[in-house]
Amino acid sequence: MEQIFGRTNGLKPSEKKRLANLYRRRVPADRLLTAELAGTLAGLSGELEKPISLLFDRSGHVIRVAVGDAKEVPIPERAYVETRLSGYRLVHTHLGGGGLSRPDLSTLFLHRLDVIAALEVEGGQPRVLHLAQLSPPKAEQEDWQILPSRPYHEYLEWDLGGAVSALEEELSRQARVLDLQDGSGERAILVGVDRGEGTQAEVDLAELAELARTAGAIVAHKELVYRPVLDARYVVGRGKIEDLQSKAYHENAATLIFGLELSPAQARELEAATSLKVLDRTQLILDIFAQHARTPEAKVQVELAQLKYLLPRLVGHGKDLSRLGGGIGTRGPGETKLEVDRRRLQDRIAELTRKLREISGRRQETRRQRERAGLPVVSVVGYTNAGKTTLMQALAKKGEPGENKLFATLRPLTRRGFLPNLGEVLYTDTVGFIRHMPDELVEAFRSTLEELRDADVLVHVLDASQEGALERYAVVEQILAELEVEVPRVLVLSKADRAGGYDLEFLRERLGGLVVSALSGAGLPELKQAIAEKLIAKGMRPAVWAQTGYVPDFIP
Structure with a gap:
C-alpha cells in the first residue's frame, strides 16, 4: 500500500486504503483538477473531518498523499534550476473555509510550485477554489500572485499548462537579462553579520564579495545584518531569512553565502528553510584553494583541509561525499551509511596526512640543499x-x-x-x-x-x-x-x-x-x-x- 504522509493517527485501515487509492488518480497534464477528483477529495475530507493534500507531477499523476495542510506534504528534492519551476502542483482541502494561508503561500514560494490550490469543502461537497502562483521576478506585487477565488467548476478548464509556460518564459527572460548585464556564472546573495564591529563588518563584507568573485560567483546582492546575538537556528533570524529568500528569487540567485562559519545544524536549517545552496566563509575559501591547487602537494593539502572541515558536519549529510567523488563501496553487516562515510573520511585523512609527511620530508631535503649552496x-x-x-x-x-x-x-x-x-x-x-x-x-x-x-x-x-x-x-x-x-x-x-x-x-x-x-x-x-x-x-x-x-x- 502506498505511503500516506501527515497526521494519520486514528485512521482506520479502510480509510487508509481509500486514501491510498488516490495514488492511482490522474488528471490531464494541462488541467488542475477534474470534477470527479474534486468530488472524491471533498467527500473523503468531509468524512475524515481532516484536510487532505495531493501533490501532482507535470504529467498529472498523484505522487504524494498527505493528511493535513500543504506543509505536511514532503516535496521531492530537485536539482535547483533558477529558470524553471519545480514541476509540482499542490491541491489541498480547507474544511473551515477561507483563502490560502500564509503557510500555504510560503510552501508555494519555498518549493517553487507550479501552482497551489485550496479547495473549500462544505458538507462533503467541493465549493470555492483558491489559487496562487509565483509572481515573475522584479514584479511590483509580492512574491506570489493570488488569482480570483471562484467556484471550483469554473477552474476545471483553466489552462494550467499555458500559465506555467508563461511564467517559466518570464523566468528565463529575466535570467537572460541578468546574464547580459553581469555575465554568466553562479549568482549568489552575500550575508554579512555585524555583531557590533562597526566599520570592520563592512570591510569584512567587501572581502567576502572579493572571495565570491574569485570563486567564480556573481554577487547579485549584499546584505549586512546587525545581529549582536546570533539566532541558534537561522543565524540572522527567520524573518530576515525569508527576506533573503525573496531577494534570491528576484535576483535569480541559487546560493546564500554567509560571512561567518556556520555550525552543521545551522547550515542544515538554512538549506531546509530556503531550498537554496548555503555556504559559509570557510567553505568559500576552501573552494578557492581547491580551484587554485595545481601541484600534487597543494592538492593534498587542500583535500586534507576539506575533509577535516567536512568530518564533523557529516551527520545527516552523507550525500555530501558525492562532491568528493565516487561511492562508498560495500557496507558491512549492521553498519549504517553514516558510519561507513565517517570511517571512509577518517581513512582518507590518515592517508593524506601520511602523504603530507612524505612531502614535508622531501621539502626539508630541498632546504638542506639550499643551505649547502x-x-x-x-x-x-x-x-x-x-x-x-x-x-x-x-x-x-x-x-x-x-x-x-x-x-x-x-x-x-x-x-x-x-x-x-x-x-x-x-x-x-x-x-x-x-x-x-x-x-x-x-x-x-x-x-x-x-x-x-x-x-x-x-x-x-x-x-x-x-x-x-x-x-x-x-x-x-x-x-x-x-x-x-x-x-x-x-x-x-x-x-x-x-x-x-x-x-x-x-x-x-x-x-x-x-x-x-x-x-x-x-x-x-x-x-x-x-x-x-x-x-x-x-x-x-x-x-x-x-x-x-x-x-x-x-x-x-
Whole structure:
C-alpha cells in the first residue's frame, strides 16, 4: 500500500486504503483538477473531518498523499534550476473555509510550485477554489500572485499548462537579462553579520564579495545584518531569512553565502528553510584553494583541509561525499551509511596526512640543499592579493605575473635574484593570509608555512591601497607569531600607484615601511638596498668582499 504522509493517527485501515487509492488518480497534464477528483477529495475530507493534500507531477499523476495542510506534504528534492519551476502542483482541502494561508503561500514560494490550490469543502461537497502562483521576478506585487477565488467548476478548464509556460518564459527572460548585464556564472546573495564591529563588518563584507568573485560567483546582492546575538537556528533570524529568500528569487540567485562559519545544524536549517545552496566563509575559501591547487602537494593539502572541515558536519549529510567523488563501496553487516562515510573520511585523512609527511620530508631535503649552496633566502609574505607575486617577479626579473585574485598562489615559488653589493639570493613566495583563516587550512599548510622560520629575511607586503590596511597588517603579524616565526622583516607598502598620498603617509607614520610600486618600479632600488642591509646584518658576506677587502660602512 502506498505511503500516506501527515497526521494519520486514528485512521482506520479502510480509510487508509481509500486514501491510498488516490495514488492511482490522474488528471490531464494541462488541467488542475477534474470534477470527479474534486468530488472524491471533498467527500473523503468531509468524512475524515481532516484536510487532505495531493501533490501532482507535470504529467498529472498523484505522487504524494498527505493528511493535513500543504506543509505536511514532503516535496521531492530537485536539482535547483533558477529558470524553471519545480514541476509540482499542490491541491489541498480547507474544511473551515477561507483563502490560502500564509503557510500555504510560503510552501508555494519555498518549493517553487507550479501552482497551489485550496479547495473549500462544505458538507462533503467541493465549493470555492483558491489559487496562487509565483509572481515573475522584479514584479511590483509580492512574491506570489493570488488569482480570483471562484467556484471550483469554473477552474476545471483553466489552462494550467499555458500559465506555467508563461511564467517559466518570464523566468528565463529575466535570467537572460541578468546574464547580459553581469555575465554568466553562479549568482549568489552575500550575508554579512555585524555583531557590533562597526566599520570592520563592512570591510569584512567587501572581502567576502572579493572571495565570491574569485570563486567564480556573481554577487547579485549584499546584505549586512546587525545581529549582536546570533539566532541558534537561522543565524540572522527567520524573518530576515525569508527576506533573503525573496531577494534570491528576484535576483535569480541559487546560493546564500554567509560571512561567518556556520555550525552543521545551522547550515542544515538554512538549506531546509530556503531550498537554496548555503555556504559559509570557510567553505568559500576552501573552494578557492581547491580551484587554485595545481601541484600534487597543494592538492593534498587542500583535500586534507576539506575533509577535516567536512568530518564533523557529516551527520545527516552523507550525500555530501558525492562532491568528493565516487561511492562508498560495500557496507558491512549492521553498519549504517553514516558510519561507513565517517570511517571512509577518517581513512582518507590518515592517508593524506601520511602523504603530507612524505612531502614535508622531501621539502626539508630541498632546504638542506639550499643551505649547502649558501644562498640567502628572502621570503615574501602578506595578506592575500597584496601583490606578493607581482613584487617577487619585479625583484627576480622573472616568473609568472600576478593575478588580481585572492589566493592565486598556493605553492611556494622560488626564484633567483640579485642584490647590489651582495650578489645572488633566493626569493620565495608563500600562500597569502586572511583574517579568520580557517584552522583546517593553517594545519594542512603548516609544513609549507613553517619554511618561513628558515628564511633569512621576510618581506611583509602590505597593500596600501586597501581599506583596513592596519588590520590586515595585524592579521599577518599574528599568524607569523602563532607560527613562531622570528625573522628580520622589511615592510613594503605596495601598490603605491593606486594608493592615495594621505593613506601612504598615514601608514608610514604608524608602521614605517618602504613605499613601492612593483608595476612602475618606484621604490624597488630602495627595497633591494634594505633587504641587503638586513642580510648583511645577519652576517651574510659576498665572496667579492674577501677578494677586495671592501667592507661597506653600514655593517653593524
